[in-house]
Amino acid sequence: MKEFEKIREDFPLLKEFTYLDSASTSLTPIPVIEEMNDYYYNYNSNTGRGNYKIAIKSSNKLEDGRKKIAKFIDGNPDEIIFTKNTTEAINIVVNGLNFKKGDNVIISNIEHHSNLVPWLNLNNVELRIANINNDYLVNLEDINDLIDRNTRLIAITHISNVFGSKQDVEEISRISKENNILFLVDAAQSVGYTQIDINKIKPDFMAFPGHKGLLGPVGTGFLYLKKEIAENLMIKNLGGGTVRNIEGNNFTLENVPYRFEGGTQNISGIIGLSKAIDYINNVKIENIENYCNDLTKDLYEKINSIKNIEVYGNPDNIHHTVSFNLKGLNPYDISKILDETSNICLRSGFHCSMPSVRTVSPENGVIRASIHCYNNFEDIEKLCNELKLISQLS
Ligand SMILES: Cc1ncc(COP(=O)(O)O)c(C=O)c1O
Known part of the structure; x- marks a missing residue:
């Protein structure tokens, strides 16, 4: 784990932003x-x-x-x-x-x-x-x-x-x-x-x-x-x-x-x-895989425990990407609020995958948080605390 904390220094953008959009493109190390x-x-x-x-x-x-x-x-x-x-x-x-x-x-x-x-x-x-x-x-x-x-x-x-x-x-x-x-x-x-x-x-x-x-x-x-x-x-x-x-x-x-x-x-x-x-x-791919699996598990569980949330994924087979919705709120608004209030970067909508997103949310799509080995448990905590606050708006 310490090793992964050290890795964060290679990604200067993390000093300012909580980057949770690696499924779109990952950060590039120095x-x-x-x-x-x-x-x-x-x-x-x-x-x-x-x-x-x-x-x-x-x-x-x-x-x-x-x-x-x-x-x-x-x-x-x-x-x-x-x-x-x-x-x-x-x-x-x-x-x-x-x-x-x-x-x-x-x-x-x-x-x-x-x-x-x-x-x-x-x-x-x-x-x-x-x-x-x-x-x-x-x-x-x-x-x-x-x-x-x-x-x-x-x-x-x-x-x-x-x-x-x-x-x-x-x-x-x-x-x-x-x-x-x-x-x-x-x-x-x-x-x-x-x-x-x-x-x-x-x-x-x-x-x-x-x-x-x-x-x-x-x-x-x-x-x-x-x-x-x-x-x-x-x-x-x-x-x-x-x-x-x-x-x-x-x-x-x-x-x-x-x-x-x-x-x-x-x-x-x-x-x-x-x-x-x-x-x-x-870093070794097996270490990355294990660490990312631990982070994903935490991400899934913490998001799933928020009131009024709907998570789309199988906890027994979920890898680095968790999609969800807060009932009654538009995913686009949520990603915008997360960005404006807390510099949390994640994506919302149809994720260039309309047929797949439409199987769970045909109207407005989903919010997606995705991680890599430069993320940590604090990033997840921060996201979930913000989501809890936002969920009170619904
Ligand atoms: C499953 C999947 N296939 C294909 C692509 C397209 O990748 P690229 O942007 O490298 O063309 C993506 C991008 O997000 C993807 O997630």
Whole structure:
């Protein structure tokens, strides 16, 4: 615990604000910011292009980042594609697969818009929706019932950004393999909070943010893409860095992963993300997971004990995110009051996940408090004391 108190010093914003919106984006520790500054001060140059010293250094740092990310999830570096966020990673898959008329894709009714709208936007592909049970877990029988011979892919979020429930992705992966269906996991809310092991989950695709659980900078993310599949994906973002040769009107693509990384990359961001992984490794992911579970338990229990409150989540399976409402009050007003009176930052509304929030609060959405390892029990106490005062307004 002491170790986590010390960590707070790496996040100067916490001196002024109680930050409870890590599910949107996490705070970035000083060593990560310094690493990015070092790039700009001392070797600012493009990657994979020049042969002068500083260009070689930035290229090497970028590739070191790829190796570090791969090791972190137990994958191979050539299966890691840099993206600007989770959404872009999912879109590479959606727009890369050659769907046929009549194909169908299965998702759940608690997906973030980033794992919903790109599928809705596909012509000729039927989107099938598996429902959640009362415990906020996707009903596996529903998934089984929805599968038929035209099912090409199942895409499921690992941890819900509204209910904090962690899905049994190993089991869903097993179901998809058994039926010869591709499997995509949206790891936006799980990476950095819990150990991700590609060899256990066995997804074909896994989409990651750098800027949430991993404590990396905004504008970073990555896609894990199984090599055999990567070779056959269509690529929409072609240009510099993606081709090996051009003869007349014909071009040959670069190897995977470079063919997916058209144009100049977010070099400082990726170098920062690489440092953020060092930071997480230093604290140790198991410690982060245990500490965040303790904080979440306290958050859930304290919120749940407030009069006139409705909490949406299963206390036996809730991870770093607690959504709730104070009866008779608008969630938007509550987050505004918390900000104005006490510098508590949290989000209210539909959380880019309308179908999921509408299952519990169709009118105005929910208030969501989400934590990371830089939060402490005092943050929770402070939030709950304020909520108690506000609840008297209803
Ligand atoms: C479950 C889930 N999927 C996808 C996303 C989109 O992430 P990004 O902002 O990195 O594109 C989010 C963001 O909150 C999310 O919570």
